[in-house]
Amino acid sequence: MSAVLNEMMNDAAGEDAAATAKVGLKIEREEHKLEKRLCREVGRAIVDFNMIEEGDKVMVCVSGGKDSYAMLDILLKLQKRAPINFELIAVNLDQKQPGFPDHILPQYLEKLGVPFHIETQDTYSIVKRVIPEGKTMCSLCSRLRRGILYRVAEELGATKIALGHHRDDMLQTFFLNMFFASRLKGMPPKLVSDTGKHVVIRPMAYVPEKDLIKWAQVRDFPIIPCTLCGSQQNLQRVQVGNMLREWDKKFPGRLENMFTSLQNVVPSHLMDGKLHDFKGIRSTGMPDPEGDKAFDMEEFFEPVRPGLGVVTL
Numbered sequence: 001m002s003a004v005l006n007e008m009m010n011d012a013a014g015e016d017a018a019a020t021a022k023v024g025l026k027i028e029r030e031e032h033k034l035e036k037r038l039c040r041e042v043g044r045a046i047v048d049f050n051m052i053e054e055g056d057k058v059m060v061c062v063s064g065g066k067d068s069y070a071m072l073d074i075l076l077k078l079q080k081r082a083p084i085n086f087e088l089i090a091v092n093l094d095q096k097q098p099g100f101p102d103h104i105l106p107q108y109l110e111k112l113g114v115p116f117h118i119e120t121q122d123t124y125s126i127v128k129r130v131i132p133e134g135k136t137m138c139s140l141c142s143r144l145r146r147g148i149l150y151r152v153a154e155e156l157g158a159t160k161i162a163l164g165h166h167r168d169d170m171l172q173t174f175f176l177n178m179f180f181a182s183r184l185k186g187m188p189p190k191l192v193s194d195t196g197k198h199v200v201i202r203p204m205a206y207v208p209e210k211d212l213i214k215w216a217q218v219r220d221f222p223i224i225p226c227t228l229c230g231s232q233q234n235l236q237r238v239q240v241g242n243m244l245r246e247w248d249k250k251f252p253g254r255l256e257n258m259f260t261s262l263q264n265v266v267p268s269h270l271m272d273g274k275l276h277d278f279k280g281i282r283s284t285g286m287p288d289p290e291g292d293k294a295f296d297m298e299e300f301f302e303p304v305r306p307g308l309g310v311v312t313l
Contacts (some may be wrong), residue, residue, distance in 0.1 A: 031218050035077075035229070036058055040217060041206040042074045051201040052160060057084040058201075059158035061149060062116075062284075063092065064105055064224030066216035067164035073219060075162065076114065079101040083240070086310055091152055095123045095147055104222050119152050153198055165202045167259050168209040172240045175261065180236060184270070246304045 046052050060075060062068045072090055079088060094107050102118075109116040114247040131140060153161050165187060173187040189205040192198070204212070216223065248255050267275040 042203050045205045054084045060090045060159045060162045061154045062090045068214045071164040094120045097124045139248045153263040161200045166204045166207045
């Protein structure tokens with residue numbers, strides 16, 4: 001009887017081991033697909049906007065958050081495969097926030113084997129002294145941080161400054177400008193700094209935040225939360241971010257459509273007289289495929305949702 005029981009237990013253990021191995025293989029396959037997707041999207045943005053060129057020294061701004069960790073991680077992978085030569089140097093600004101674990105990033109970067117520089121400046125005290133209690137601190141904090149990082153980039157001889165903003169950040173900025181600044185303005189993937197001395201790039205412009213959340217879990221990044229502004233849940237950016245995440249849950253594909261629209265601007269169908277000469281418009285008597293179909297109601301469609309088909313608005 002005991003021999004039969006033992007055999008049954010061994011069979012069950014074998015089945016459990018096989019099931020565990022199958023699950024492990026599936027997880028490994030999904031992680032590999034995610035890595036390929038991240039590398040592809042970052043590489044595509046770099047090529048589309050000519051972000052990194054032969055001989056560049058790219059200063060990668062690392063805050064300790066998931067986005068900047070992922071940016072550095074993917075850029076290091078692409079550096080090994082790229083047909084051009086460029087340098088990477090990771091830079092962190094220690095703003096002397098109380099409780100900031102200043103040992104984590106140096107240890108991580110040393111283990112990674114990437115050149116790095118830690119810049120220590122007590123901007124925290126300045127922000128706390130200038131900004132009244134209860135008011136948002138991000139604006140002053142970002143201005144101080146920007147000025148310091150521009151100086152460090154010059155001292156290091158960096159030709160490009162890489163920031164970890166992703167697709168969802170860019171959409172949030174677009175809506176924030178529309179809702180609160182009455183302008184159509186987003187967050188560009190590449191621009192010249194306000195000093196005119198630096199080129200700032202956002203290599204993760206095409207990457208959705210949900211992929212970065214997954215990648216941070218896969219890579220087990222030592223995340224350092226921002227205790228200065230991370231807890232300010234009433235920030236307009238936080239509220240807009242929540243709105244976009246809700247849309248993404250209810251209407252899969254909508255964020256992709258909105259982001260693509262930022263690359264398909266039709267000035268003649270907006271209302272900015274600086275971009276299109278509305279005053280000078282005259283009839284030509286010639287057919288124009290781009291001309292307005294004034295009496296036609298334009299149809300719009302939601303993206304196709306699995307199992308539901310297309311929904312006409």
